[in-house]
Amino acid sequence: MLELLLQNLVNGILMGCVYALVALGLALQFGVMDIINFAHGEFVMIAMYLVYWISLYLVIPGSVTSLIVAPIFFVFGLVVYKLVIDRIVGTYPLAQIAATIGLMVLLRNLALAAWRAQPRGLKYEVLRGSISLGPVVVPISRLTAAGVSIATMLALHWFLTKTRIGLALRATSDDMQAAALLGINVRKMFAVAFGLGCAIIGIAAAFIMTFQQVNPEAGLTWGLISWIIVVMAGLGGVSGVLFSGLILGVVEALEITFWDPRASLAVMYSLFILILWVRPRGLFGRR
Amino acid sequence: MRVRDLKPIGVIVVILAFLPAIVRFNNYYVLLLTWILYYSTLVSAWNIIGGFAGQLDLAAASYIGLGAYTMGTLMIRYGLTPWIGIPAGGLVAVAFAVLVGYPTFRFGLREAWYALATISSVVVLQKLFLVWESVGGPEERYLPPYYGSIYYLRFRGYTPYYYILLATLALTLILNVKIRRSKMGYYLLAIKENEEAAEILGVDVRKYKLKALMTYAFVTGCIGGIFALISGYLHPHHFGTWTSLQVAILGIVGGAGAGAIFSLPVTTFIIYSISEVLRSTLGGWIPGIHLIFYGVILMVVVLLKPEGLAETYSEFYGRIKGALTKKAGGIV
Numbered sequence: 025m026l027e028l029l030l031q032n033l034v035n036g037i038l039m040g041c042v043y044a045l046v047a048l049g050l051a052l053q054f055g056v057m058d059i060i061n062f063a064h065g066e067f068v069m070i071a072m073y074l075v076y077w078i079s080l081y082l083v084i085p086g087s088v089t090s091l092i093v094a095p096i097f098f099v100f101g102l103v104v105y106k107l108v109i110d111r112i113v114g115t116y117p118l119a120q121i122a123a124t125i126g127l128m129v130l131l132r133n134l135a136l137a138a139w140r141a142q143p144r145g146l147k148y149e150v151l152r153g154s155i156s157l158g159p160v161v162v163p164i165s166r167l168t169a170a171g172v173s174i175a176t177m178l179a180l181h182w183f184l185t186k187t188r189i190g191l192a193l194r195a196t197s198d199d200m201q202a203a204a205l206l207g208i209n210v211r212k213m214f215a216v217a218f219g220l221g222c223a224i225i226g227i228a229a230a231f232i233m234t235f236q237q238v239n240p241e242a243g244l245t246w247g248l249i250s251w252i253i254v255v256m257a258g259l260g261g262v263s264g265v266l267f268s269g270l271i272l273g274v275v276e277a278l279e280i281t282f283w284d285p286r287a288s289l290a291v292m293y294s295l296f297i298l299i300l301w302v303r304p305r306g307l308f309g310r311r
Numbered sequence: 312m313r314v315r316d317l318k319p320i321g322v323i324v325v326i327l328a329f330l331p332a333i334v335r336f337n338n339y340y341v342l343l344l345t346w347i348l349y350y351s352t353l354v355s356a357w358n359i360i361g362g363f364a365g366q367l368d369l370a371a372a373s374y375i376g377l378g379a380y381t382m383g384t385l386m387i388r389y390g391l392t393p394w395i396g397i398p399a400g401g402l403v404a405v406a407f408a409v410l411v412g413y414p415t416f417r418f419g420l421r422e423a424w425y426a427l428a429t430i431s432s433v434v435v436l437q438k439l440f441l442v443w444e445s446v447g448g449p450e451e452r453y454l455p456p457y458y459g460s461i462y463y464l465r466f467r468g469y470t471p472y473y474y475i476l477l478a479t480l481a482l483t484l485i486l487n488v489k490i491r492r493s494k495m496g497y498y499l500l501a502i503k504e505n506e507e508a509a510e511i512l513g514v515d516v517r518k519y520k521l522k523a524l525m526t527y528a529f530v531t532g533c534i535g536g537i538f539a540l541i542s543g544y545l546h547p548h549h550f551g552t553w554t555s556l557q558v559a560i561l562g563i564v565g566g567a568g569a570g571a572i573f574s575l576p577v578t579t580f581i582i583y584s585i586s587e588v589l590r591s592t593l594g595g596w597i598p599g600i601h602l603i604f605y606g607v608i609l610m611v612v613v614l615l616k617p618e619g620l621a622e623t624y625s626e627f628y629g630r631i632k633g634a635l636t637k638k639a640g641g642i643v
Contacts, residue, residue: 060423111614117422121367122563122613125556130606133599140598240599244552248434251427283442290438293431297411300428301418 025281027159032277034160038170040273044266045173045228046246047253048180049221051265054254056197056217057113062124065247066131067222071097071229072238073135076144079233086146087168090230094223101222105215113214128243136240143237151234169231174266176227180220181262193217197259245289252296258306267308316488319573324481331470341469347583348476349538351576353554354561355483356530358575361559362567363496364523365503367422369555370411370429373436374404374528376550378535383454383545384446386463390455393464397536404532405525407432412524416517421506430552437550451544464540472541479537480576483530487572490526499523500569553602560605564612566619574621582608 050064071093078089108127112120151165184190195203196213204210253272257264272292279291299307327348334340353371360368378400385391385399411432420428440447457463466472490496498519501509510516539545565571565578586601593600612619 062426108610108614115617118365118367118563119613119617121423121426122560122617123610125560126606126609126613128606129556129560130603130610133602133606136599137597137603248427248431255424255427287438287442290435290442293435296431297428297435300420300424301414304418304420304424 029277029281031160032281033274034162035166036273036275036277036280037270038162038166038273039276040270041170041173041266042166042228042232042269043249043253043272044269045176045224046232047250047257047269048177048262048265049224049228050250051254051257052180052193052217052224053221055259056193057109057214059109059113060117060120060124061109062121062247063128063131063243064225064250065243065245066128066135067097067100067225067243068229068232068246068250069135069238069240069243070100070131071226072233072236072242073139073144074226075230075233076146076238079146079148083148085148085150086230086233087149087151088230090172090227093230094226097226098219098223101219102215104222105218109218110211110214128247132240132243139240141239141241143239145237146233149234163235165231165234169234172227172231176224177262177266180224184262189216248289248293248296252292252299254306255296255304256299256306257308258303261308264306264308268306313492316492317485320481320484320488323484323573323576324477327477327480328474331473336468336470338469341473343584343587345469345473345476345541347580348473348480349534349541350557350561350583351579352476352480352483352534353531353558354565354567354575354579355480355487355572356527356534357558357562358487358567358571359490359499359530360520360523360527361562362571362575363490363499363503363569364520365499366520366524367426367559368429368524368527369426369552369559370408370432370528371531371558372433372549372551372554373407373429374531375535375538375554376433376436376440376547377404377407378532379539379549380440380446380545381532382536383452383539386454387452387545392462393536393540394462397533400536401529401532404528404535407436408524408528409521412521412528416520416524430555433550433552433555437547440547440550447545447547449547451546453544454539469541472537475537476534479530479534484572484576486526486530490523491569491572495519495522496569503568557605560609564608564619566621568619568621570625571619571621574619574624577624578620 046068050061053059053061074093074096075086075089078084078092079086108123112123149165151168154161154163155167184194192203192208193213193216195206195208196210200210249272253265253268256268256271275295276288276292279288283291330344331341334344357368357371360366378397381400381403382393382396385396386393411428415425415428441449454465457465458467459465464475498509498514501512501514502516502519506516538549561579561582562575564582565575567575582605586604589604590601616623
């Protein structure tokens with residue numbers, strides 16, 4: 025039992041880092057432009073397919089495709105921003121929810137139409153095997169994914185605190201009107217935040233694919249997990265997102281150990297509803 | 312409520328009552344019409360919370376599933392008639408709605424947060440029923456085959472269910488009109504326009520939102536029981552997030568609100584028919600084409616006509632009426 029718990033906890037912590045990375049893009053978009061993107065999980069799913077196809081046709085490992093998928097997804101984010109998000113920023117919330125739900129339904133079923141329902145996994149991947157640490161077995165793929173997640177979060181943190189564009193993004197997030205008065209092009213910042221959020225999804229998807237398969241339904245889970253983390257983190261910056269991801273990973277690990285793995289989503293969403301009730305500004309929020 | 316308000320409902324019901332005869336009770340078309348009525352009723356019930364009160368509720372599938380499991384379990388285990396089981400399912404749905412809704416309104420969750428909390432409740436229930444082996448479990452539980460029994464409401468064809476749903480739709484539409492004409496209707500509209508202003512003017516916002524939620528949950532729970540009778544089995548996938556989304560999409564496209572009571576069934580009829588044509592013609596080559604249509608129509612309507620199609624219909628109706636009276640005037 026103890027060994028199982030230990031193994032599950034290690035898995036949970038590694039997955040928690042990956043959850044945090046997936047949610048990071050959403051947190052950035054939500055924080056800067058206060059937009060409610062229900063299609064986030066579907067973006068992750070599309071990125072995972074992109075990783076699969078690029079890896080298959082260029083015969084390169086899935087993890088390496090992150091270098092290609094991240095820029096593609098930055099552009100994808102800009103396009104989605106121009107076509108959809110730009111029209112609904114600042115309008116009434118119901119329209120934002122409805123438009124992004126439409127986007128979610130559209131993307132999920134486009135994926136179903138194009139690639140059918142069967143799950144697809146990478147054919148070729150270098151991150152194989154595992155390391156044994158006493159009783160605990162750590163898969164190299166998950167370890168790498170967690171490491172890349174933390175590295176990406178550190179990079180984003182540096183970007184947001186040390187560069188001019190990063191500071192402008194944070195200013196926009198804090199007070200849109202004041203930022204506009206100071207000469208920051210708010211619309212441009214929105215586009216940058218949306219593209220950057222999508223690029224982060226691209227990185228995450230490449231490393232998720234090294235240990236998971238993708239199907240058109242995969243987006244629902246990733247979307248809801250991201251929302252849980254964003255709610256938990258509040259507007260608490262990068263570290264809040266990381267801690268929330270870790271909490272979620274550990275809760276999942278405990279649930280799997282002591283109850284039924286099939287019910288893990290039920291426990292996570294119950295936790296989500298509870299946090300919404302008790303701390304709607306999140307556990308790590310600033311305001 | 313005045314008799315004048317009930318006239319359009321009467322007209323709709325009479326037209327719908329003759330539709331199965333027009334398609335000569337062909338099983339496929341009757342089933343198609345049954346699903347259209349099913350979603351029309353769901354959307355009309357959703358209108359109470361989504362249209363009047365302006366809360367984007369995505370928990371429809373929770374109430375459907377609870378209604379289905381309550382009715383079905385009572386019937387499988389104790390041989391209880393659905394005439395009691397269906398309202399019992401409605402009450403269980405109300406209990407769950409209060410369990411989630413009371414704290415949600417108490418802590419002031421709105422807009423996206425309300426939508427996320429409600430859609431999460433669907434996933435929670437689905438997984439719990441998957442694990443709860445004594446009632447749910449991963450295998451289908453079939454209802455006993457008492458075919459041809461009015462006591463058990465079990466029939467081989469779909470025509471009887473069509474008329475059951477037609478009666479439910481008529482009741483739901485009457486309920487809508489009744490709420491619109493009542494004090495509660497005006498309070499809900501005030502809440503939708505501006506919650507803070509309504510609160511300052513003395514509307515008990517929480518109480519009326521909860522009342523609207525309970526009404527909607529009861530009707531939806533009852534429809535869930537009828538759904539279980541039609542499908543003939545119970546399974547955790549009756550708690551499906553897609554059903555919740557579909558109801559909300561039809562509601563938004565139909566322009567849910569006080570003025571959309573009749574626009575919602577019409578929208579459901581049009582969208583469901585188009586999606587079914589797409590599915591039956593192109594679905595073999597392009598799986599999910601009918602669902603793509605849902606996504607496209609929702610985005611187009613929200614981006615181009617955010618208030619929904621209700622206005623469009625009445626304009627269209629007015630133009631036809633105008634043209635007809637003009638012509639009639641010319642002849643006379």
